[in-house]
Amino acid sequence: MFNALAVGVPVLLSASTFADTSPAVRWRVLIMQGGDPYLPSAIAQDRGIREVFARESDATVEFVTEPLHALESGTPPPDTVITQYLKTKFAQREPDVVIALRQPALGFLERNANALWPDVPIVFCGIPDDDLLGHALSAHASGVRMSFDVAGTLDLARRLQPNADRIAVIAGTSTYDQAWRRRIESTVAKRTHGLPVTWISDAPLDGMLERVAQLPARTIILYSSVFRDANGNTFIPRDLIRLFADRAHSPIFSFFSTYLGAGIIGGSISNWEEQGAMAGELALRILRNAGRSASSIMPSPPSPPSVMTVDWRQLQRWNIDTSLLPPGTKVLYKPDPLFKRYRVELGIGALLVFAQTGLIASLLIQRRRANRAEHAAAEQRSALDQASRLAVLGELTAGIAHEINQPLGAIMTSADAAQMMLEKSPPMSADAAMVVASIQRASARASEVVQKVRSLARGKPLELRPLHLNDVVREANDLMIRSFSDAGVACELALASDLPRIVGDKSALQQVLLNLILNAIDAMKDVPVTKRRLTLSTSPAGPHEVALAASDSGHGLSEQAQKHLFDSFFTTKPTGLGLGLTIVRSIVEAHGGRLAALNNEGAGATIRVTLRVAESTGQSRKGVLET
Numbered sequence: 001m002f003n004a005l006a007v008g009v010p011v012l013l014s015a016s017t018f019a020d021t022s023p024a025v026r027w028r029v030l031i032m033q034g035g036d037p038y039l040p041s042a043i044a045q046d047r048g049i050r051e052v053f054a055r056e057s058d059a060t061v062e063f064v065t066e067p068l069h070a071l072e073s074g075t076p077p078p079d080t081v082i083t084q085y086l087k088t089k090f091a092q093r094e095p096d097v098v099i100a101l102r103q104p105a106l107g108f109l110e111r112n113a114n115a116l117w118p119d120v121p122i123v124f125c126g127i128p129d130d131d132l133l134g135h136a137l138s139a140h141a142s143g144v145r146m147s148f149d150v151a152g153t154l155d156l157a158r159r160l161q162p163n164a165d166r167i168a169v170i171a172g173t174s175t176y177d178q179a180w181r182r183r184i185e186s187t188v189a190k191r192t193h194g195l196p197v198t199w200i201s202d203a204p205l206d207g208m209l210e211r212v213a214q215l216p217a218r219t220i221i222l223y224s225s226v227f228r229d230a231n232g233n234t235f236i237p238r239d240l241i242r243l244f245a246d247r248a249h250s251p252i253f254s255f256f257s258t259y260l261g262a263g264i265i266g267g268s269i270s271n272w273e274e275q276g277a278m279a280g281e282l283a284l285r286i287l288r289n290a291g292r293s294a295s296s297i298m299p300s301p302p303s304p305p306s307v308m309t310v311d312w313r314q315l316q317r318w319n320i321d322t323s324l325l326p327p328g329t330k331v332l333y334k335p336d337p338l339f340k341r342y343r344v345e346l347g348i349g350a351l352l353v354f355a356q357t358g359l360i361a362s363l364l365i366q367r368r369r370a371n372r373a374e375h376a377a378a379e380q381r382s383a384l385d386q387a388s389r390l391a392v393l394g395e396l397t398a399g400i401a402h403e404i405n406q407p408l409g410a411i412m413t414s415a416d417a418a419q420m421m422l423e424k425s426p427p428m429s430a431d432a433a434m435v436v437a438s439i440q441r442a443s444a445r446a447s448e449v450v451q452k453v454r455s456l457a458r459g460k461p462l463e464l465r466p467l468h469l470n471d472v473v474r475e476a477n478d479l480m481i482r483s484f485s486d487a488g489v490a491c492e493l494a495l496a497s498d499l500p501r502i503v504g505d506k507s508a509l510q511q512v513l514l515n516l517i518l519n520a521i522d523a524m525k526d527v528p529v530t531k532r533r534l535t536l537s538t539s540p541a542g543p544h545e546v547a548l549a550a551s552d553s554g555h556g557l558s559e560q561a562q563k564h565l566f567d568s569f570f571t572t573k574p575t576g577l578g579l580g581l582t583i584v585r586s587i588v589e590a591h592g593g594r595l596a597a598l599n600n601e602g603a604g605a606t607i608r609v610t611l612r613v614a615e616s617t618g619q620s621r622k623g624v625l626e627t
Helices: 002-020 040-056 079-089 103-116 150-160 175-191 205-213 237-247 272-288 312-317 343-424 430-458 469-479 481-487 506-523 559-564 580-590
Strands: 027-033 061-067 097-101 122-128 141-146 166-170 197-200 219-223 266-269 307-311 330-332 462-467 490-495 502-504 533-540 545-552 594-599 605-612 621-623
Touching: 027 040, 027 103, 040 061, 040 097, 040 122, 040 272, 079 103, 097 103, 097 272, 103 122, 103 141, 122 272, 141 272, 150 175, 150 219, 150 266, 150 307, 166 175, 166 205, 197 205, 205 237, 219 237, 307 312, 312 330, 343 469, 343 481, 462 469, 462 506, 469 481, 469 490, 469 502, 469 506, 469 533, 469 545, 481 506, 502 506, 502 605, 506 533, 506 545, 506 580, 506 605, 580 594
Parallel strands: 027 061, 027 097, 097 122, 122 141, 166 197, 166 219, 307 330, 490 533
Antiparallel strands: 266 307, 462 502, 462 621, 533 545, 545 605, 594 605
């Protein structure tokens, strides 16, 4: 310690000087640690002090910590060395208050306060009541008296282990360990309830562990502190608890708050951090009342009350019923309910469920819309089929009207001739004349009806406008998707990009393409499903033309079919009328185009429609279907 102080003086002095030059520092608080500053108890007390200043003071506070644990060593340095070091370090500015943690720090200040800072108030903390006996505290000193409830801890042990038949106490051999052994001995002598007491102390650590392992299950084990064993090995007492707890056959009790969570089941606990907080509050009150003595501001307050505290995990380990706990017992480390322990995970899960529900709802909505679209497409296909049938019927009607019109004319001519004969020849009966007149009237009416039918069959003129042939193909393909599926036909689009626009009637061209598709599907009905393929393609066909082709994988066309395919009433189907491709021819010719039919090199046939581009035919014009 002496060498450490001698080496550390220049460094600490320069840091202190730098701090003194800051005008923002209002108070300087010196915390003198009377032991190892890294002990859990020292850390807890220090944290309690600082949190009070941070919470209750707006002033800028400089904390300086000085460890004096060398005073507990076998050969502590002389007080004069430490005093000179401290006077040099704080030469430019003395501390405004000194907080002494543990008895060695308070003892040092009592011996050297006048030589150091005779008017600086002293606040002590972490010192048992019996250690304060015989101390002549100055008027500048006040602090928190510390008491630990050993008796309450033994009472809790008797309550949780009603069948216990002995008590074992674990303690080390250091000065601090032996001081606590004396305190426990005086309490145990009064609270043993006739139970024998075993001390596990004067042995190396391995021997102590072995003796604990040999204790029967009906033993109350009380753990004090083990800073040093019989061989002189030093330890941090909290670190050894787990070793003892793993070997013990019964729970271990203690009264230090820093042991909770390390392996003890609990006890009547006095909290180190609360003691530090009380010392911080007292120091802050003294600083706010500068000029008054520390003892006059507040005499030494008692230690915070001990609280019965247990570790829920240890209760479960030793299968101890919680109903045995005294009322008001504080239970630590008890798992929160599921919704509290996993609230983040549950929240994320709920969000995922909501998102999934929304996704499913969206998919259902999309499915409903798709079904509606399919129904609409089916209705459109039905309407187109109906239009195609009506067009076929119109073509058929026009042909029939043409054929009937000639016999009707002959009938009317014959009726007129008969009428003339009746007028020149000897008169016939009145009934015959009436019959001839009836024939004339009926023939005239029939002729009018035929003319109207022919007029209707011709239809209105086509509306030819600029359009993209690829769009016509895509829309026709979309309309026939269900038909392709039902027929087991795989349809492929091979559409040329940057195809020039044509001038045409979109509905009429769709009728052309639908006719070609239906014929292709019918041509492949005897082909295995895996080989049913239809390709709809567009391509340039010269500088002023584009081509539309429908290529199937059916059986192809005979030589006769290639010659007469587009003739009226020519058909290769047993039930066909031979008018579908005739309508196609009429529509294509009305657009100024041409048709061609040829067999593929492999299988099937291709119907090729050639149309002129918009630049060649003009922007718009009227077209008429010839019947």
